[in-house]
Amino acid sequence: MMLLYYRNKRQQTAKEKEMMEQAFNELLLQSQIETQEETFSALGKELHDNIGQLLNSTKLLIGITQRKLDYAPDTLAVADETLGTAIHELRSLSKSLNKEWLQQFNLIENLQTEIKRINASDDLKIHFVPTLNLPFKSDEQIILFRIVQESLQNAIKHAKAKNIYIKMSEGSSPLFTINISDDGCGFIASQLPMPGVGIINMKHRINLLKGNIQWQSFSTGTTVSIQLPVQPIYE
Template sequence: MQQQFQQQLLKSQIETQEETITALGRELHDNVGQLLNSTKMLIGVTQRTITNTPETLTIADETLGKAIHELRGLSKSLSKEWLQQFNLIDNLKNEVNRINAANQIHVNLQVLHVITIASNKQIILFRIIQEALQNAIKHAQAKVIDIKFHQANHVFFINIVDDGIGMPISNAPSNGIGLINMQQRTNLLGGTIQWHADQNGTAVNIQLPIKSLEND
């Protein structure tokens, strides 16, 4: 009963977070987005009234255009429709490409098996993996991170291995908020998560029953 209570509590918390995210996305699009568009329009009007437009004003206009483009992408990613159509593999590929584009860390993604996962659970799983990546980048000082998806005996496995300095004992799941979130989210999916760390790097091993992933 205690476990069921915890699962229901976590589910309610995640639903509340999704509602908050949707509202935030709408606010970014309807309010902040309109303010930025109005500002860009005013810059355009000013440019047309000046014979020799200062380079700083041109750069400001280009920068503002990029900000508006980024904001549109962000607000779209926070919409309820986007959440309902969320695709784990596609978004994970985008995350990997974003990290690799900086040419500081290389992430390898290996998907040996693809299974059907309910959209709301794909989001939870994505957040778990995202947290593992951020830990490897920020704390483990990793240069190479390998992510592997595979399945066996009705169990879905996700392995995230880096070549960093290892995770200190002080960052064990009982002490780190990020790791606690990973643990709770994995529990919500009916699975288990384990960390193995030494001077050669950290391995995060996640096991999830396929049946629990397929059902809403």
């Protein structure tokens, strides 16, 4: 009986230790994510307050120059228009980095804003049909937004894609699925170097949401599959 007691006690202690380690790792991941969000927020403010003001001042000077000249060259008008586009893009980017701004909107609205910003470049087209309901809290949606945002940037930078498709669905099981597919060049996993910071961050974020993320790549493109439990994660 005594041997059985100590055996059960040892198993219980091992289980408690495992649970404590898991809780610590989740807390550490959350702390890392929060630190990143604070960095993003500070960067967004710097873009808006500093670089944004510089661009606005430059645009103002161009306008003054145009009015003073009897004949303003077309290149000056093009420069003025280009600066206006850059200022608009900068505002959108600084907002997307601001956590407080993100908390005012849901994932769908944020994604639509991000997609509109990217599609304006005419270099590629993002196709997205939004779902009507998102079973996640705002803080969870912010983390999920960062995952999708990083996936889009990877497709733009590395895949040389012309089209990106985002599909959301809630299956019969309590899982919410997001598939992000592109028609780019794809990749061979065995030929890739070590995962970059972006991929590592995506894995950290999905672990924080207790979800799963997978990459499938072919010569015709890449698909990122994200699966998340529907039940509330934080109490």
